[in-house]
Amino acid sequence: MGRITLENVTKRFGDVEVIPPLNLDIDDGEFVVFVGPSGCGKSTLLRLIAGLEDTSGGRILIDGQDATETPPAKRGLAMVFQSYALYPHMSVRKNIAFPMRMASVPQDEQDRRIEAAAKALNLTDYLDRKPGQLSGGQRQRVAIGRAIVREPSAFLFDEPLSNLDAALRVGMRLEISELHNRLKTTMVYVTHDQVEAMTMADKIVVLRAGHIEQVGSPMELYRAPKNLFVAGFIGSPKMNLLSGPAAAEYGAETIGIRPEHIGVSATTGTWQGRVGVSEHLGSDTFFYVEGTGLAETITVRAGGDIDLHHGDTVFLTPDTAQMHRFDAAGDRIAAPI
Template sequence: MSSIALRNVEKWFGNIQVIKGVDLEIAEGEFVIFVGPSGCGKSTLLRMIAGLEETSRGQIMIGDRDATAEPPSKRGLAMVFQSYALYPHMSVRDNVGFPLKSAGLPAAEIAEKVDEAARVLKLDAYMDRRPKDLSGGQRQRVAIGRSIVRDPTAFLFDEPLSNLDAALRVEMRYEIAKLHQTLKSTMIYVTHDQVEAMTLADRIVVLEGGRIAQVGSPRELYESPANLFVAQFIGSPRMNVLPTRHMTGLTPPDGAVQVGIRPEHARLAEPGAGHIDGRVDVLEYLGADTFVVMDCGDGVQINVRISGDTTLGPGDPMSIICEDGRVHFFDADDQVI
């Protein structure tokens, strides 16, 4: 294991700059997730760390050495891709052991490392099968196993769950979380799914337009977003944001032009008893919870999370109360106040 540091790294494709001076310290054994919308640069940044993309400017440090100019094979990193990239004619055992065989390790050592990876990933029962006989989740575990046997400095994951259905994604999130607890390895993980980021990461790096918008623990980003972009990207459903002039009974700080409130931090009351009135527009029943989309006029909609056993119906007039200490204010530059 080793720490990884990015020092003012930039990436240019011709005249187009896609990574714009990123500074980041990743501690040894830390699980860090790069998250952001499509085109924000998260996969490019991961590929730069791996050495699959050249770094135009800046430094990439692995441990105490400058790895900026090193080829991928010299960096000691293992990358797990979105596609499993397994050899279809090989068994699981041979797929997992292939990197070691290519490196010329003795057969006994290969067998020992492969068996240990199979134990960690619960692949023991599938070692003689071929990839076509496995589920998507099992194939992804084989791809991860192929990385584990190399005993890398760090693991790099590039949207590894995006090809799986919803149930398998949940299962594999658990598997990856347990893997990190077991191996205690440095892991860098790219995803566009903020739920994956919130449930897996020690720290999340939110990227926007090739720059870091904010870095912090899932709780820090959820409770104390630095700007409107982070506030609306982290949290599901997204934070409600509306002009401060629509709210009554709230005193915004100087310079505030917008107010944000998460669906779970708002509650419904009788008309006239809250900060903004409206009518029930749509109810989204999810079992334990119901999300009530309120039409508050002038194009303002507010999503409120309530108990699943509500008797409300479309058209019902209600008022919305924002919880004390749970309201976020933003200035004209979308920065939190």
């Protein structure tokens, strides 16, 4: 079981309120990602759940039990840290065994779980090495192994991939997702990378300045961002946000249109402009169109084989069915166009 409920949880550091009263439900078995820019309070929130920080107010329930005052060791949660936080003086085997040793798990059971975890994480050959002799990816796997063997009611991940290089990050992302599919244990995952959030989460919690901006599945956030902040944060490349007359035309203060929802033509379209920089990724091409008469440069996503060059004239047509409208307060206008 791993149901976590936050009721009016508040955190203040001195006079600074980093988390205003906040409510959140995390269901058993869910993969929840806290995402937001740095300083949004997502790590603090995770540490409150872990018990590494005291709450300044409110309650934290784990499986219905009030755990607000429970020390971290007794909450039955496992955490994977950004720096991996492996014990440098212990071998990989001892690192993984440590939580079981603390819980007085019988030796043969310890060995069985270590073997199983090592096999699942490709660490069998490294069990007798020290963390210092491992690569970043291997260290990360040891940290995950150490978390798994506890059989916790929930896993907490604090930006676990941010110290890895891009290629490894994609690999580890898949491994963590697979792990979740296999274990079906609740996972709470903190990241500033919206790609990680989109690819891994069952439920994304977008945070800004300690506030929850929106909670929903990745596709809900993609399709119906509740406000400008979420609209700008979710999706890559970023949604084009246009204001002024172009938005007024659609009865909004700001309109948002994703790069993939803009049609490109050499002859006709809503907006005419010149191609600036274009980025060819092979499968896709992102190009940036200027001189449309709009204040903003427009990002457009097209197929990989499109033949456009710097300075070419193009015509762009937004797909109005996929257009997002926001009012003066930055909130979504729900009514369809």
